[in-house]
Amino acid sequence: MTLNFESLGIEPDLLTKLAEHEITQPSPVQAQAIPEMMKGKHVLARSQTGTGKTLAYLLPLLQAIDPQKKATQKMILAPSQELAMQIVREGQRYGEQRGIRVLGLIGGAAIKRQIEKLKDHPQLVVGTPGRVRELIAAKKLKMHNITTIVIDEVDQMFQLGGAGDVKNILGTAQRDRQLVFLSATLNDEIQALAKREMNDYVEIGIDPDQKTASGLEHYYFVTEERDKVDMLRRLVRHFNPRKALVFVNTTNAIGEIEAKLNHMGLTTASLYGDADKVTRSNVLARFREDKLKVLIASDVAARGLDIEGLEMVIHFDPATDSQAYVHRAGRTGRMGRKGLVVSVVTERETFIMRKFSRELDINITERALYGGRVVVPRPADAKRAPVKPSEARTISDAVESGKAPVRGENGRPGRTAAAGSASGKGKGAALSKAGKAQRERERKNKGAPRWLKEKGSKPNE
Template sequence: MTLNFESLGVEQDLLTKLAEHEITQPSPVQAQAIPEILKGRHVMARSQTGTGKTLAYLLPLLQAIAPQKKAVQKMILAPSQELAMQIVREGQRYGEHRGIRVLGLIGGAAIKRQIEKLKDHPQLVVGTPGRVRELIAARKLKMHNITTIVIDEVDQMFQLGGAGDVKNILSAAQRDRQLVFLSATLNDEIQALAKREMNDYAEIGIDPDQKTASGLEHYYFVAEERDKVDMLRRLVRHFNPRKALVFVNTINAIGEIEAKLNHIGLTTASLYGEADKVTRSNVLARFREDKLKVLVASDVAARGLDIEGLEMVIHFDPATDSQAYVHRAGRTGRMGRKGLVVSVVTERETFIMRKFSRELGIHITERTLHGGRVVVPRPGDAKRAPVRPSEARPASDGAENGKAPVRNENGRPGRTAAAGSAPGKKKGAALSKAGKADRERDRKNKGAPRWLKEKGSKPNG
């Protein structure tokens, strides 16, 4: 029997709203989480980005709210302003027809205005932990009627130093409240909190070995540091996505890249933690409405954001670790769609791509732009050793996931350098030679890049 939302216990009016937005079949995380949350059980759910986690908790929350009761009944915590406001929009979209009031309580906004809106008795509040804790301490946000607290992107909450705020919020709520933790990754600290705060919780893990969505293609292009902006321009022009999200590690670079791309005619804006709430909100609105071709951002945009039509993610600077790569990549290829993830790296940063391939178990293959086409580099074109099969499976000559193969300048199917050894040489010898070159380069690159060591230079997300 085909699983549908009705069989999960979702009521008819919500089914109608889902159908209006062409959502008819639940994703795996929705199929597992919705019934458990409707039962009132504690839930700890792990699932890749872009798999529908928001609706997995939002639908049962809205269904359990009593609209006639004028008190805050459900609370959702999110690590960033952007994610919180996105959840507010979804809550309004599916809850307004039920008479449910949804209020966003985020840092950076006027607290007096939020206090005034709390007097209208919203039933669902969505907020960032610092502001929610501030309102609780001021006795403006009452916790005694809250029966469910959802913490979205819980691992990011802890990484950003919000663990203390979260624990204080939980301690202010009733002991019998329901807790729901969701994220793409879970660490020991989060699991310890879950065991301390939850009794008999349902642990949901969707494809724990598959870290990124299956519909993504992962490539990297090598360029000199001084040529990276030009490479970025060429990539956007060549692939011509409906819109692209570019991740950069430092604020100064964000401004420079934004200016250069606008100068060459690519409508571009930037998003980073230090910008004020109104600016960030306006930039995201323009990007959602297709008024921008490119959004250059810090990792503030790497968590939870769902941008319709985002076909391409570009790492102008490599992610700081494999988990950051997962969350950046998860902005595209959401809910089973196709997506392209591209990294622009220098010669000495190529080892990072091999590292991510190993840790995530995904193909991150090198490509180059030649004659207006994207091709597999030929042996001898560069001194870099290819990603070895032991580190990441090489891209096949045939179609992967229904995609057409990449072809070289002669129109023949492209091959990885390791597989394309010179005629007359044994495959084992070619692999051995590549392995020696690879180990030598990793030895030289033993120290992490400078940007990876200088934590203070990263923008605050």
Template sequence: MNATSFTALGIEQSLINSLSEYGITEPTPVQAEAIPAILRGADVLARSQTGTGKTLAYLLPILQGIDAGRKAAQKLVIAPTQELAMQIVREGEKYGQDRGIGVLGLIGGAALKRQVEKLKQHPQLIVGTPGRIRELIEIRKLKMHEVNTIVVDEVDQVFQLGGAADVDRILRSALRGRQLVFLSATVSPETAALVKREMNAPVEIGIDPDQSTAKGLEHFYFAGEERDKVETLRRVLRHYNPKKAIVFVNQTETIAEVQAKLNYLGISAEALYADADKLSRSRVLSGFRGGKFKVLVASDVAARGLDIEELEMVVNYDPPADAEHYVHRAGRTGRMGRSGLVLSLVTYRQIFIMNKFAKELGIPLEERRLYGGKVLKPGAAPGGRGQSGTRKSADKGPNAKIAADASGNGSTRDAAAREETRRPSGPGKSKSEPARGGKPPARNDSQRERDRKNKGAPKWLKDKKRP
């Protein structure tokens, strides 16, 4: 028997059969360490990178510990965001259905009355966001007297989003001898204090504590001017051509702007807003998962905890606030041992932030530059800046001309026209003096305006630069 098999960890055969239906045959390291401890009822603090299988590490043992014949809430999972909570609900339904376990999601933004009606069906597993769970407890609709295990997933994010008071109130309402399981990619001082105060001899699990991000990730940054960011974003998306990518921005008001510009440039994109209603958010995420568009533009708050299959790339359109936010953004890709790419777009003054993250996280975070459609290391560009190169096939199409111009590869006709306006017409003639027998050359500013139009610049860029 394999020492790291689910059977050896104590998982029952019915759950193992369900796992095999989805191609899961061996536990990940965090699952191998957490499952036995949770099964025996110990309090657990698990620190592991995002995308390493933490959800199943606690979900399998708590599903196994539910008595399906008892119609009462027995296990509670708290998640920081609506999206993560509903992902956990789907996983709970997937593996708990054959065991006759009822699963209910209680999230803010959904109809409270409808949730109260569903609670009357006595689901055994409750998953929700802190505020809504606390609200239902305080109006005495969610009974906690038989809840014997409470899981707080991404506990540091729960605290960052202001859920500390809600979690404390929820813990006060449960049994005194309840089991606590806290999971996170990082452990803040606030989390450590809560562990010390609430847990009884916790089992601490740390998977690769010196490795903050998944091993299958590559980390690069592109430096340039702030005004060129959208074009740089377009070029890296065309070059790497991912099936799906998330673009993170820091300010909510920037989300719509980036989305609109990408769509104008021929890259299908949708926006995810933290304050959007549940139906709008569900529609956008469903479309993204289904491949209806390639790029999801979101803020940290909107995209916390998202688990998207085939997400190959994360782009930091703005630098993350700190190393911890970098870890959570990067954790959206390269999940469960897969490869992934994390790109950051920074100004020259922000390069020090990338160096800081590399040092704090212990990761290779290297600079890359775009030359002639190629992504190269600094100093490796053939012929220097603007040198022509072979473009990747993904850059062919309606935007290929824009890309060529952005790489410094304007048409020969345009280059000749520009050269003609600069060249003296004869010996001793100034640039502004007409050539013998010819018409005076056009003014430089008018010529540049025509050049810009001939190059097919996007309308928003023309408007921005027009005098």
């Protein structure tokens, strides 16, 4: 029997809505999580970003809600405002026809307005931990009717310092509530929380050894620090994605990079973590509507974003660790699509690429832009950048044709192979005795005072 949403127990009205969005076959995480959630089981699900985790928990939640009951019945927690509002939009899309009211409770928005909307008794609330805890403490958000709590991107929730808020929220809920944790990566702290809060939970692991989506290509390009913005421009121009998301590590640099790219003719905007809700929403709307070619963001600002048509992720600065690399890379190549992940690094940062390649068990290979083409660097660098055997001929051909850049002993780009061999044939003959003498005089006079240099330049002196 062919596995489909109907066989998983999804009801006809939701099936129709899924078909409207051309979603007909469940992804692996959906196929495993939906039946377990419908049974009321606690679930700890691990799956790469972009594999359909949102619908894996949203469909059974919506199906279990009683629209006639005026009480908050289900709760979803997310680590960032953007991810929370993204889930709200999905909840409204699939829940509206059922008469289900969905409310977003995020920091940065007017709390008085949220309190007013809570009086309408939304059946599903989606929020960030800090704001949800604040509303619970103010006794404006009632927890006694909530039967399921979903924590999305739970590993990022812990990394961003939300663990205390999460534990507090769980402590205010009924003991018999259902818990669902979803994440791309799991650590000891998350598993300890699951064991403490869940009794007899089901652990779902979709390709646990595969940390990133299989449809992604991973490359890195080496350049000088001062040339990073120009390299960024060249990469966007060369690969010409529909749109690209650029990650930086420090927000101080975002404004400068944005201004330079706009000056270079690339429509660019930035997403700051401390920007107000309206500004962030407007920027994301423009990016989703293809009115921007490039979006520059920090990890916090872009956490959990699902942007349709995002074909390329660029690390302007290397990710802080391999888990951060996974989450950045997960913004593209979602739901089995192809995607490109590129890092721009200096010579001293190349070891980070080797480290991520080893820890994630993926090929992150070095490439270079030369003559309007992407080429594989000279084999002498093979020990620094893993090269597949099938690429060996490409490397050899590029070097022999003089179209691949040659790196010197210090690893910096030098002349092409052809240029290097040609220039080396008659190096001694090219310099006459007069030329050598002139060079020697220039060397000696380099630090001489101006009057002495002028005197030495006069004839017969």
